[in-house]
Each structure stands twice: as C-alpha cells, then as structure tokens.
Amino acid sequence: MEIKEESGFLPVSGYIDRLYPSMPLPPFDAPGELTSVWGRPWGTIDEVGPLKMVLMRRPGSEFEEMRNGRFDEKLGFLFDPNGHWYWESAEPPDAERVRAQHAGLVAALEAEGVEVAFAEELSAPLFNGVFTRDPLVTVRGGAVIGRLAPRQRRGEEASILRALASVGMPVLRTIAGSGTLEGGSFIKIRPDVAALGVSTRCNEEGAEQLEEVLRRLGIELIKVPLPGFSIHLDGHMGMLDHNTAVVDGASLPYWFITRLRDMGIQLLWRHPEEFWSVNYIVIRPGRVIMSDSSPHTRQLLEQHGIEVVSIPYDEVQKFGGGVHCSTMELIREPLP
Numbered sequence: 023m024e025i026k027e028e029s030g031f032l033p034v035s036g037y038i039d040r041l042y043p044s045m046p047l048p049p050f051d052a053p054g055e056l057t058s059v060w061g062r063p064w065g066t067i068d069e070v071g072p073l074k075m076v077l078m079r080r081p082g083s084e085f086e087e088m089r090n091g092r093f094d095e096k097l098g099f100l101f102d103p104n105g106h107w108y109w110e111s112a113e114p115p116d117a118e119r120v121r122a123q124h125a126g127l128v129a130a131l132e133a134e135g136v137e138v139a140f141a142e143e144l145s146a147p148l149f150n151g152v153f154t155r156d157p158l159v160t161v162r163g164g165a166v167i168g169r170l171a172p173r174q175r176r177g178e179e180a181s182i183l184r185a186l187a188s189v190g191m192p193v194l195r196t197i198a199g200s201g202t203l204e205g206g207s208f209i210k211i212r213p214d215v216a217a218l219g220v221s222t223r224c225n226e227e228g229a230e231q232l233e234e235v236l237r238r239l240g241i242e243l244i245k246v247p248l249p250g251f252s253i254h255l256d257g258h259m260g261m262l263d264h265n266t267a268v269v270d271g272a273s274l275p276y277w278f279i280t281r282l283r284d285m286g287i288q289l290l291w292r293h294p295e296e297f298w299s300v301n302y303i304v305i306r307p308g309r310v311i312m313s314d315s316s317p318h319t320r321q322l323l324e325q326h327g328i329e330v331v332s333i334p335y336d337e338v339q340k341f342g343g344g345v346h347c348s349t350m351e352l353i354r355e356p357l358p
Contacts, residue, residue, distance in 0.1 A: 051163030051239065056192075064191045064353060065162045067213040069261045071354040072306045075137040077158075077185060078349055079151050081124050081338075082143040085117035099340075106174045107149040110340045119337045124152065126333050127311070127345060134305045134331070139352065141185035150175055153343040154350045155256070156204045157182040159232065162213075162239055164192035165352075166232060168203040171223040191352055195235050203228035206254035206347055212264050213356070215285070216241055217278075219255030221248040246278050256346050260300040262328060263307040264357070268292050268300050268319065290326060293318035298335075301344030305331070307357065313345055 048055045053063045084107075091100035093112055100109040109115055128138050144151035157178045159166040165186055167179050179196075186193060197203045207219035216236060218229050226245075233243045246255060258270040266288045271279060282289060292299045299319035302312035308328055312320065313335035320330045335345055 050192075056163060060192055061190050062353060063355075065164050066160050066210065066351050066354040067162045067356050068210045068264065068354065069351070070263045070304045070307050071357050073131075073134070073136050073304065073351055073354055075139060075189075075353040076131060076303075076349045076351050077139050077141060077154050077182075078124075078128065079141040079154050080143060081117070081120050081152050083145055084149045084151075085115045085120050087146055088149070089114040102149075104147075106147050108342065110342065115340070116337055120341075123333070123335050123338050124348065127335065127348060130311050130331055130333050131303075131305075131349070134309075134311075136305070137353075139185065139189050142181055144178065144181060147174065148177055150341075150343075151178055151181065152338070152341070153206075153347040154182070155206045155343075155347045156254075158186075158350060159203065159205045159208045160351055161194070161210070161216075161235065161241070164194045166194055166203070166235055167196040168205055169197040169201055169228065170204060171202040171225075186352075189352070195231065197228050197231050199227060199231075201225060201228035201231050203232055204254065205350060206256045206343075207248075208232070209255055209259060209261065211244075211261060211267075211282075211285070211287075214241055215244065217244040217246050217255060219246050219248045219252070219258070221253050222251060223253040244278070244281065246275060249273055254347075256301055257297070258300065260302055260304075260346065262290075262304065262310070262323070266290065266326070268323070270297075270300060290322055292316075293322070298339050298344045301346040303346050303349050303351075311345055313339065315339065 056063050088107060088109055092103050093100050099111055131138055141154060157168050157170060167183055170176055170178060202225045204223045207224045210216045218224060220229055229245050236243050258273045259267055261267050265286060268290045270292050296316040296319050298313050299316035302310045304310050311331045314332040315336045323330055
C-alpha cells in the first residue's frame with residue numbers, strides 16, 4: 023500500500039516515520055529530557071551541589087549475628103572465621119546503638135530537606151549492605167552499577183539495581199568481565215573532572231569501563247594509585263566545594279596533590295589522628311554532615327566558614343565505614 027503525495031508516492035513506513043521521527047537530540051542526560059522521560063533530573067555532576075536525594079540501607083539482623091565472631095589478639099578486633107565481616111573492637115556490636123546512629127544520620131539528612139530512598143534489607147551472608155556507597159557510582163544522568171571486589175559482598179549489586187529501578191533512576195552501565203569498581207573510591211572533583219582511587223578494590227579494567235561512560239559525558243577521569251592496602255579514595259579526601267577539599271596528604275601521591283593545586287583547589291589537611299574526618303557528606307557548599315569523632319577537623323572546617331552538622335557515628339565506624347560510605351547521592355542540583 024502506498025500513500026500518494028504531491029511529489030509522488032510515499033511508502034507507509036515512510037509516512038509512519040514522519041509521524042514518529044528519530045530525535046537523538048536533546049541528549050539523554052539533558053535535564054529537561056531526563057525529567058520528561060525519566061521523571062526527575064537524575065544524577066550528579068559533583069559532590070557539593072545542593073543534595074536532594076540519597077540511597078541508604080537500614081542496618082538489619084546482621085549485627086546480632088556478628089556476636090559470634092572470633093577475637094584476634096594480634097589484630098585487636100573481632101572477625102568472622104568464614105571471612106564475611108570484621109568488627110574493629112574487642113566487644114561485639116551494640117546493634118541497637120548501630121541502628122540509632124544510622125537513624126540519626128537519616129534524621130539529619132531529612133532535616134536538611136534531603137529525600138532518603140532505602141534499598142531492601144539484606145541478611146547473611148551479605149553483611150556490609152549498610153554501606154550503599156560501594157556498589158555503584160552516580161554521574162550526570164544516572165548510575166553505573168559497580169562490581170564489588172570481595173567475593174563475600176557479591177550480590178549487593180543486584181539489590182542496588184532493584185532499588186534504583188524502584189525509584190526510576192536510569193542505569194548507564196554495569197561493570198562486567200573481570201573489572202572491579204566500588205563507589206567509595208570515586209570522587210567527582212568538578213563537573214568535568216573526577217578521580218578514581220585504583221586499589222585492591224578498584225582495578226584497571228573497572229576503571230577503563232567507567233572511563234568509557236565518563237568520556238561520553240565529557241568528564242576526565244584521573245586514576246590515582248592508592249598505597250598499600252588502602253581501598254577507597256574517600257578515606258583520603260573529600261570535596262567541600264569546587265575549590266576546596268579536605269585531604270589526608272600523607273596517603274596521596276604528590277603528583278595528585280600538585281594536580282589539585284594546579285586546578286586552584288585549596289587543600290585543608292585533616293587531623294592525623296582523625297581517620298574518619300574526610301568521610302562526610304556535603305549538603306550544599308559550605309555545609310556538611312560528619313561524625314562527631316573528628317573534633318579537630320570540625321574546628322578546622324568551621325575556621326574556614328564551613329557549617330558542620332555533627333552526629334554520633336562511632337559505633338557504625340567500627341564496621342569499616344562512615345557517613346560518606348553509608349550514603350550515595352542520587353540527585354544533586356548543579357551549582358550556578
């Protein structure tokens with residue numbers, strides 16, 4: 023069948039194409055396109071713009087199950103003989119205190135107007151699910167599902183995918199092959215520059231797969247080799263705004279420190295005894311939520327005009343993660 027036009031005959035398929043033309047522009051990640059197709063302007067271009075939505079997971083029954091751990095005198099803490107978890111204390115977890123501190127972080131975020139989405143509760147043998155930073159990376163337009171390096175944590179990725187699907191956030195890629203990638207080692211320095219700590223948890227193949235996504239977004243990826251058995255870059259630096267960062271300078275390569283300075287970023291040196299002081303989350307430029315276990319670094323931030331919302335989080339930190347580890351931003355507004 024053909025439909026006659028003034029210029030001749032047009033096949034039905036051509037007529038349909040005129041009704042439904044291919045429209046590659048605007049691009050997928052344009053804010054208006056995301057909102058109209060996916061419902062919200064998903065993703066983040068940095069770690070400092072006004073925070074609108076985060077992903078978290080409530081502590082579950084795993085903390086009661088961790089009472090059966092074995093104490094190692096040499097290490098000075100409890101660990102699971104089957105290798106599923108460790109607890110940085112000679113005393114087993116106070117499960118109620120863990121839940122109360124995690125709920126306090128949720129309350130602090132909500133008091134700042136941040137929407138909190140929750141991933142489903144996990145159970146043994148998945149013990150580390152409270153740290154929702156690790157299984158994914160978020161960028162402009164959506165998320166990249168990572169691939170956790172320890173075999174004991176494999177499976178968290180699938181639960182994160184279900185959580186993102188439940189809120190409607192696009193997934194741009196899943197790390198595959200033998201690549202490993204964990205969100206705690208990824209930091210968005212500026213809208214066009216990000217850094218990934220390459221370590222025992224994030225290998226070169228995972229970095230290359232992430233770099234493919236970032237390249238399409240016009241984002242340069244700086245690959246930073248972390249020393250020794252250090253696993254995540256967010257244990258050594260955190261952005262405060264596009265021009266200021268808190269760093270653990272002793273654990274970062276000198277060339278990377280120089281690169282940050284060449285970008286015009288002012289570096290604030292964290293207190294040497296306050297490991298968790300860089301593991302905060304920015305609510306907006308000049309305002310952060312951080313653990314009250316870092317009073318010296320808090321004083322440093324306040325001296326530089328940063329407002330600090332301080333919460334107890336020391337019991338959760340014994341599990342090997344802090345405030346930043348426990349949250350993953352799903353939506354941040356871009357700065358003007």
